Amino acid sequence: MTDKFSTPIQLRPIGYVENGVDEAISPAMIRAVESRIILKPRLENGLKSLGLSSRVMVIFYFHQSEGYELQQHPRGDTSRPKRGVFALRTPRRPNPIGVTVVDLDRVEGNVLFVHGLDAINGTPVLDIKPA
Amino acid sequence: MTDKFSTPIQLRPIGYVENGVDEAISPAMIRAVESRIILKPRLENGLKSLGLSSRVMVIFYFHQSEGYELQQHPRGDTSRPKRGVFALRTPRRPNPIGVTVVDLDRVEGNVLFVHGLDAINGTPVLDIKPA
Numbered sequence: 001m002t003d004k005f006s007t008p009i010q011l012r013p014i015g016y017v018e019n020g021v022d023e024a025i026s027p028a029m030i031r032a033v034e035s036r037i038i039l040k041p042r043l044e045n046g047l048k049s050l051g052l053s054s055r056v057m058v059i060f061y062f063h064q065s066e067g068y069e070l071q072q073h074p075r076g077d078t079s080r081p082k083r084g085v086f087a088l089r090t091p092r093r094p095n096p097i098g099v100t101v102v103d104l105d106r107v108e109g110n111v112l113f114v115h116g117l118d119a120i121n122g123t124p125v126l127d128i129k130p131a
Numbered sequence: 132m133t134d135k136f137s138t139p140i141q142l143r144p145i146g147y148v149e150n151g152v153d154e155a156i157s158p159a160m161i162r163a164v165e166s167r168i169i170l171k172p173r174l175e176n177g178l179k180s181l182g183l184s185s186r187v188m189v190i191f192y193f194h195q196s197e198g199y200e201l202q203q204h205p206r207g208d209t210s211r212p213k214r215g216v217f218a219l220r221t222p223r224r225p226n227p228i229g230v231t232v233v234d235l236d237r238v239e240g241n242v243l244f245v246h247g248l249d250a251i252n253g254t255p256v257l258d259i260k261p262a
Contacts, residue, residue: 004147004253005171009192011142011226016135040136043225045201048215056217059190059228061140070176084179086187086259094174095142095257097190099230122135126226128217 013124015039015110017060017117024064024091027118034105037112037125044110055131056104058117061124062096098123101131144255146170146241148191148248155195155222158249165236168243168256175241186262187235189248192255193227229254232262 019035037058039047050056071082072090085093102116112128150166168189170178181187202213203221216224233247243259 004169004255005144007144007255009142009144009255009257011140011228013136013138013140014225043201043217046216046225047218048202048213049218050215053218057230059226059230070174071179082179084181085177086174087178087180087184087261089260093258094145094177095190097142097258099188099190099260124135124138124140126140127224127228129220129230130218 011126013061013126014043014128015125017119017121017123017125019117019121021120024120030118030120031116033115035114035117035119037114037128039110039112041110047107047110047112050104050112050128051107053130054104055101056114057099057101057129057131058114058119058125059127059129060098060100060119061126062091062098063122063124064120065091065093065096068092068094097126142257144192144257145174145259146256148250148252148254148256150248150252152251155251161249161251162247164246166245166248166250168245168259170241170243172241178238178241178243181235181243181259182238184261185235186232187245188230188232188260188262189245189250189256190258190260191229191231191250192257193222193229194253194255195251196222196224196227199223199225228257
């Protein structure tokens with residue numbers, strides 16, 4: 001049981017996000033931005049058939065998130081009661097993983113052009129799945 | 132650019148799955164099973180307000196998945212053309228992460244009782260979010 005709780009899991013990015021957003025802005029604003037996901041060139045063949053879906057799930061790592069509290073005000077709004085971190089989508093969480101379903105505009109080689117990704121420039125991407 | 136591709140990311144499970152399923156069965160079958168997610172006791176306070184949602188997203192690590200090909204037949208069915216790994220939900224992928232939206236039946240202390248989780252007994256859980 002101790003092992004199940006403590007075994008570290010090591011991942012490597014499959015790529016990263018490029019967009020014009022260099023610091024956190026509101027999710028609503030960032031979702032309107034076009035982002036490019038630059039995949040490792042050797043993984044490009046893994047994109048075959050992805051264009052069949054117009055929506056894809058992007059799993060990424062909030063690389064600038066530091067620390068967390070177990071209970072937080074939604075969107076930092078102190079007028080709202082605190083909720084548990086697992087009942088929030090805040091980047092400040094035990095494993096700072098984000099999951100967002102985005103609109104896939106097109107794929108060019110190892111680059112995905114998407115809308116709706118709430119991740120800043122340089123964010124490491126861990127996985128892409130059909131939504 | 133090299134750094135963005137190669138920086139390793141280390142995570143630790145927030146808990147693990149308990150159910151009666153000790154080896155891979157079809158997603159349809161395993162989804163009918165009740166599973167318990169045993170959270171690390173010190174994270175229990177992070178579950179506050181989770182019961183307000185009946186659906187939660189579970190992010191987990193396919194700990195028994197070994198290796199992958201960039202293109203695979205859907206569900207291993209060789210009568211269907213191969214697709215790219217990022218257009219499939221196969222556990223055999225560069226970062227073997229699973230994401231499933233489950234029905235949350237109830238929370239008791241640090242244990243979540245859920246239906247619809249396609250993860251076998253002992254699977255490490257990385258995150259829980261509102262669906």
